[in-house]
Amino acid sequence: MPAAPAPATSTGKPAGRIRQKNEKAIIAAAEVEFARHGYKGTSMNSIAQAVGLPKANLHYYFSSKQGLYVAVLNNILGQWENALDHMSVDDDPAEALSRYIRAKIEFSRSQPLASRIFAMEVISGGQYLSQDNKRDWFRGRTAVIQAWIDAGRLAPVDPAHLIFTLWGATQHYADFAGQICQFTGKSALKKADFDAAATTLEQIILAGLGLKPPARG
Amino acid sequence: MPAAPAPATSTGKPAGRIRQKNEKAIIAAAEVEFARHGYKGTSMNSIAQAVGLPKANLHYYFSSKQGLYVAVLNNILGQWENALDHMSVDDDPAEALSRYIRAKIEFSRSQPLASRIFAMEVISGGQYLSQDNKRDWFRGRTAVIQAWIDAGRLAPVDPAHLIFTLWGATQHYADFAGQICQFTGKSALKKADFDAAATTLEQIILAGLGLKPPARG
DNA sequence: GTCTATACGTTGATAGAC
DNA sequence: GTCTATCAACGTATAGAC
Numbered sequence: 306m307p308a309a310p311a312p313a314t315s316t317g318k319p320a321g322r323i324r325q326k327n328e329k330a331i332i333a334a335a336e337v338e339f340a341r342h343g344y345k346g347t348s349m350n351s352i353a354q355a356v357g358l359p360k361a362n363l364h365y366y367f368s369s370k371q372g373l374y375v376a377v378l379n380n381i382l383g384q385w386e387n388a389l390d391h392m393s394v395d396d397d398p399a400e401a402l403s404r405y406i407r408a409k410i411e412f413s414r415s416q417p418l419a420s421r422i423f424a425m426e427v428i429s430g431g432q433y434l435s436q437d438n439k440r441d442w443f444r445g446r447t448a449v450i451q452a453w454i455d456a457g458r459l460a461p462v463d464p465a466h467l468i469f470t471l472w473g474a475t476q477h478y479a480d481f482a483g484q485i486c487q488f489t490g491k492s493a494l495k496k497a498d499f500d501a502a503a504t505t506l507e508q509i510i511l512a513g514l515g516l517k518p519p520a521r522g
Numbered sequence: 523m524p525a526a527p528a529p530a531t532s533t534g535k536p537a538g539r540i541r542q543k544n545e546k547a548i549i550a551a552a553e554v555e556f557a558r559h560g561y562k563g564t565s566m567n568s569i570a571q572a573v574g575l576p577k578a579n580l581h582y583y584f585s586s587k588q589g590l591y592v593a594v595l596n597n598i599l600g601q602w603e604n605a606l607d608h609m610s611v612d613d614d615p616a617e618a619l620s621r622y623i624r625a626k627i628e629f630s631r632s633q634p635l636a637s638r639i640f641a642m643e644v645i646s647g648g649q650y651l652s653q654d655n656k657r658d659w660f661r662g663r664t665a666v667i668q669a670w671i672d673a674g675r676l677a678p679v680d681p682a683h684l685i686f687t688l689w690g691a692t693q694h695y696a697d698f699a700g701q702i703c704q705f706t707g708k709s710a711l712k713k714a715d716f717d718a719a720a721t722t723l724e725q726i727i728l729a730g731l732g733l734k735p736p737a738r739g
Numbered sequence: 740g741t742c743t744a745t746a747c748g749t750t751g752a753t754a755g756a757c
Numbered sequence: 758g759t760c761t762a763t764c765a766a767c768g769t770a771t772a773g774a775c
Contacts, residue, residue: 350768364771466722
């Protein structure tokens with residue numbers, strides 16, 4: 306009886322210990338470089354130097370620069386799905402929206418590189434993002450909000466634009482952190498700054514939708 | 523008595539009719555290319571082809587690729603200052619904020635390329651943006667909002683984060699237009715979509731700040 | 740699996756005739 | 758002012774010894 310096949314990696318090749326470790330290290334280094342210089346602006350050479358390997362090794366683990374970039378993008382999307390989006394019709398609107406805002410701001414704080422790569426990719430046309438079932442996912446979100454409105458639990462607003470408002474406002478703290486620092490004179494945004502952002506945004510959005518803020522522990 | 527010197531151009535050279543016309547055409551073509559492919563991803567060759575000139579001519583009018591890029595950025599910033607930011611303490615808060623939201627959304631609609639170039643530049647570190655007196659400008663904006671709050675004309679929120687919320691939410695409709703289209707299944711955002719966005723955002727923000735929407739003609 | 744050397748294309752920029 | 762021809766540098770990717 307043959308052994309079960311090893312789990313496939315992003316390159317489709319079987320995953321030994323060494324391969325797994327090196328792929329992870331390369332993706333991590335690539336994420337930093339892509340976030341700072343964009344896809345075109347990043348060279349395989351700079352990634353190789355950052356991870357401490359000859360650049361030929363990168364081509365051994367990832368067939369091409371584009372393949373490595375797509376692996377980085379998929380890695381980001383995986384983190385996204387784990388961290389967000391657990392709103393359901395049965396939830397209390399105020400509490401669910403508050404949780405969403407805080408989770409998204411926390412993501413901007415803890416994973417700013419991921420947010421920036423994703424932003425640049427979308428701005429550049431998103432040709433490397435698989436669109437899969439994104440539309441269904443979006444329809445599900447708007448349906449939840451619309452159900453709240455229909456039940457009189459939320460002021461009547463356009464659900465799609467509410468989502469885009471939340472998205473844009475929270476994403477801003479990752480993508481434009483540099484500009485925010487310049488404007489406010491800070492050298493870097495700290496946890497307290499993100500907490501203040503979440504609190505202000507929660508305050509405005511909830512009041513704007515006719516909701517009272519949930520009790521918090 | 524000597525004639526008045528010709529107005530200086532972005533290259534610092536005197537401006538003849540031909541030069542003025544060609545520089546304008548080159549900047550316009552460069553804006554399209556930079557918005558789609560980023561700074562590094564854009565080649566002088568592609569800009570030259572788009573504007574219908576040999577690429578050597580681009581180097582005749584702009585000393586370098588970087589010089590052309592900075593000229594494009596400055597051109598964008600000029601448009602920005604003309605279109606926005608006329609809030610004053612004497613204004614009615616609801617009306618001033620409503621005007622700001624609609625002007626910013628309208629800018630996302632009419633000048634999406636400018637918004638995208640600016641966004642990518644900020645995400646990439648903003649090394650080509652002169653920071654000038656940006657901090658003073660920002661302090662002025664927050665001061666106006668704080669004055670409204672102190673006078674009891676606005677719910678007490680953090681002025682800085684209110685500005686960032688407005689910024690992020692409105693900018694989103696330019697930078698992430700592609701993603702919005704994918705999610706909503708539209709092929710392109712039309713004026714009605716931007717109007718709906720502005721209306722929803724105005725509704726949420728004003729209610730969120732304890733304001734009633736101003737009468738509109 | 741690892742690494743050196745190298746092939747080959749593209750890029751930004753310039754020289755110099757017109 | 759305009760344009761063709763060209764250069765040097767850097768990019769991705771691969772060949773092949775270890």
